[in-house]
Amino acid sequence: MAWPRLVAVLSEAAVISAVLYYFGWVRTEATYGRFGVSLSLLELATADYILRSINSAFPPLIGLGAVLVALAAVHRRWVAPALAAEPSRCAHRVARAAIRVITAVCVLGLALAALGVVAQDTVGKPLGWWLPAILTVAAAGLMYVGSATGATSPVGSTVLPALAVIGGLWLVTVHAHRTGDEFGDRFVAGLPGKPEVVLYSAERLAIAGPGVGVAPIEQEGSRFKFRYTGLRMLIHTQDRYFLVAAEWQRGRDATYVVASTDDTRLDVIGR
Known part of the structure; x- marks a missing residue:
């Protein structure tokens, strides 16, 4: 039985x-x-x-x-x-x-x-x-x-x-x-209140959008040359980051796919 x-x-x-x-x-x-x-x-x-x-x-x-x-x-x-x-x-x-x-x-x-x-x-x-x-x-x-x-x-x-x-x-x-x-x-709807993602990159990336800012890094000896702010994490897989702008709107803004390599780094700022 x-x-x-x-x-x-x-x-x-x-x-x-x-x-x-x-x-x-x-x-x-x-x-x-x-x-x-x-x-x-x-x-x-x-x-x-x-x-x-x-x-x-x-x-x-x-x-x-x-x-x-x-x-x-x-x-x-x-x-x-x-x-x-x-x-x-x-x-x-x-x-x-x-x-x-x-x-x-x-x-x-x-x-x-x-x-x-x-x-x-x-x-x-x-x-x-x-x-x-x-x-x-x-x-x-x-x-x-x-x-x-x-x-x-x-x-x-x-x-x-x-x-x-x-x-x-x-x-x-x-x-x-x-x-x-x-x-x-x-x-x-909750994107503005989610933790901010700061992306550092060794190369300039085609990332722009409402609320997204980019600034050059002039620190000597730094691997990273550009700093992107105003981003939010959509999802992270094993080798990719999927990022969106804090003021993302459907049909208007893109979703950015950034490879997780030694030439990129992400910092997360809690809110």
């Missing part, structure tokens, strides 16, 4: 890790994409994406788990006994009526989701994140109806789970992208 349980736990951990990785990848791409930085330049590791997803991914995942546990408890406590009762009992009739209502609502939900996919401009875009949410809930609801009533079919056992997974991944993507955009907005 211990081995199947261990396999189940490991499988769940692998699924959760994959979801966190995907969530972190989409969130990171949305954040740094607004600065014109491709993820291929960052060369982040798997752990980096997972760590970047935890604060944003855990609340919806925990909420989803709580909802599923609550629904499972409701089914065991009331729905299953009512469906197993005599057909003449009031509880059985109420449960059957509820099943029919759930079925009708879910079928309409799938129809709306299909319409949203076909007519993206008129239906899909106005629905926004509601479209994948409707698809996920409708497919999962029909799966529940089939399981509760025993009316399983090839469609119910193959197509509906696939639609639920697709809708769930779609919803995660939308939420992750929105989270990345919001993080990017907060980062840009």
Whole structure:
């Protein structure tokens, strides 16, 4: 018994890790994409994406788990006994009526989701994140109806789970992208108050922008000849610094990629 349980736990951990990785990848791409930085330049590791997803991914995942546990408890406590009762009992009739209502609502939900996919401009875009949410809930609801009533079919056992997974991944993507955009907005809004980066370089660099200053270094024997101020650190990888101006604006200012070599040095001034 211990081995199947261990396999189940490991499988769940692998699924959760994959979801966190995907969530972190989409969130990171949305954040740094607004600065014109491709993820291929960052060369982040798997752990980096997972760590970047935890604060944003855990609340919806925990909420989803709580909802599923609550629904499972409701089914065991009331729905299953009512469906197993005599057909003449009031509880059985109420449960059957509820099943029919759930079925009708879910079928309409799938129809709306299909319409949203076909007519993206008129239906899909106005629905926004509601479209994948409707698809996920409708497919999962029909799966529940089939399981509760025993009316399983090839469609119910193959197509509906696939639609639920697709809708769930779609919803995660939308939420992750929105989270990345919001993080990017907060980062840009807080740039003036972030620690200032002072860049020293042996060669003159094409770095300029609102609030960025450059001054020559005339100290004899110094390796560095130029000093740049008014910069902020966007992110630091193993061999690159990604810097932006303190008054950076999207669509107007550049993101500066500076190689981490012996000819450059960065000082950080806290605020």
